[in-house]
Amino acid sequence: MRPDLSRFLQIHLACFDAMQTCAERGTSADRLLARTRRALRADLAVLGAARSHLCLPPPGPLGPLALDYVLEGSRMGTRLLARRWAETRDPAVARARNYFTAPSESGRWRTVCAALSAVPVDSAEAETLVHDTKRLFDLFHRAVKAIDAQATREAAPAP
Numbered sequence: 001m002r003p004d005l006s007r008f009l010q011i012h013l014a015c016f017d018a019m020q021t022c023a024e025r026g027t028s029a030d031r032l033l034a035r036t037r038r039a040l041r042a043d044l045a046v047l048g049a050a051r052s053h054l055c056l057p058p059p060g061p062l063g064p065l066a067l068d069y070v071l072e073g074s075r076m077g078t079r080l081l082a083r084r085w086a087e088t089r090d091p092a093v094a095r096a097r098n099y100f101t102a103p104s105e106s107g108r109w110r111t112v113c114a115a116l117s118a119v120p121v122d123s124a125e126a127e128t129l130v131h132d133t134k135r136l137f138d139l140f141h142r143a144v145k146a147i148d149a150q151a152t153r154e155a156a157p158a159p
Contacts, residue, residue: 002093005085006049007151009099011143012074013040014054018139021058022067028105029067032075039098046096054146059135065119066132068112075104 016037023030082100085093119126 002047002090005093005096006044006047007147009040009044009047009096010049010054011140011147012099013037013044014056014143014147015139016040018056018058019062019067019071019136022060022062024064027064028108029064029071032071032105035102036071036099039102042098043096046098047092054143054150056139056143056146059132059139062132062135063125063128065112065115066129066136068108069116069129069133070136072104072109072112076109078102079104 016033020030020033020037023033078100085097085100088094116129119129
């Protein structure tokens with residue numbers, strides 16, 4: 001589980017680093033990204049996993065609701081994954097608890113869902129929201145490909 005967890009944390013750190021540049025200062029997204037990035041770095045240090053040198057280009061300007069949707073959805077997914085993490089027998093993985101035990105802001109997911117529900121379906125705002133969300137999901141896709149390519153290079157025998 002340790003290599004898979006390290007990979008997962010590295011992918012998220014690379015994406016959240018890029019997303020931090022898009023978050024408006026002082027917003028919930030900005031605060032959540034800062035806390036989450038600290039937790040990810042701490043857990044990678046516990047695992048002895050070198051921080052990936054992966055630096056993804058920021059996705060560019062994003063609507064704050066798209067950013068909130070991806071971040072809060074990620075926190076919900078993390079709560080589900082935390083159940084599996086809690087079952088580990090690997091002491092290092094058990095000590096890498098910062099990301100999985102980070103508290104969520106109470107009611108944020110409901111707030112995001114309410115804001116999403118208020119967006120008229122056939123509006124330009126909805127089109128932008130979908131476009132921005134797809135760009136964020138693409139960021140994660142690019143991170144997976146880049147981390148995997150880096151691992152392949154590092155595993156290759158020296159010439």
